Amino acid sequence: MANVAVKADVNNGVTRREFLYYIWGASMALFTLESVGLLIWFLKPKFREGEFGGNFILPLDVLPEVNAEPFNFPDGRFWLVNLDDSAPNERMYRRDDDPANLKGVAAIYKVCTHLGCIYNWTSSNDRFECPCHGSKYRLDGRRIESPAPRSLDIFKLEFLAEDKETVLASASLGTINETEVYMPVELPANAAFIRVDTGDRQLGASQTLLCDFVGECP
Ligand code: FES
Structure with a gap:
């Protein structure tokens, strides 16, 4: 199935190399988003007013x-x-x-x-x-x-x-x-x-x- 999809993209003017670049770019963007999310979670105060620990x-x-x-x-x-x-x-x-x-x-x-x-x-x-x-x-x-x-x-x-x-x-x-x-x-x-x-x-x-x-x- 994956080969068929790649072939279809190639036929539409996207080369295999470009397709792999897109996949790689999307993975990097996802990884960056996850890292930023984790950083925000880490920096946020763990306890709010009235919660245990506060x-x-x-x-x-x-x-x-x-x-x-x-x-x-x-x-x-x-x-x-x-x-x-x-x-x-x-x-x-x-x-x-x-x-x-x-x-x-x-x-x-x-x-x-x-x-x-x-x-x-x-x-x-x-x-x-x-x-x-x-x-x-x-x-x-x-x-x-x-x-x-x-x-x-x-x-x-x-x-x-x-x-x-x-x-x-x-x-x-x-x-x-x-x-x-x-x-x-x-x-x-x-x-x-x-x-x-x-x-x-x-x-x-x-x-x-x-x-x-x-x-x-x-
Ligand atoms: S006596 Fe309280 S936990 Fe053991």
Whole structure:
């Protein structure tokens, strides 16, 4: 069939050599188009506002009460927690090696640090529990029980003014067990929104398991 087509073209005044040039030219044009398309895809920002991996802006009224159960935000794959270990209860209690002043708001990544399962908040036990292999975490994300190798990861969080642009307070980095982590941010006056940057995540630290303090590790 291909020979017939070539012959037809030749009869119409196009030589075999010209025909091959046309084919080669068309292939080069297609290749160039594909390369440009790939380059544009590569240069384009991967995350848009509101997509996972980007910024989420939430109104302040989603914020839980101090040491209350966490607010679940599935679209951003994080929990919002409002902590104060100077007002401890069964969810947020202080241990000897905790950094001073665990007080403020944090956004905790919803993926278990063991093998990446999605864990849940278990109200009956007042802690996060992973259904896959049993890791458990305190309200602030610190490990209670292994096999999780570290505490939960924390996203960068900021408080914004009414204009959604002016930053009133921002998560700062603290060091726990030689690991830099985002510390909770205290709620500033006049804050109207919370911004969580899910493209900016600090890995949790490997602190002593909380169950070790009470000698109850399985
Ligand atoms: S993935 Fe959560 S304990 Fe294994």
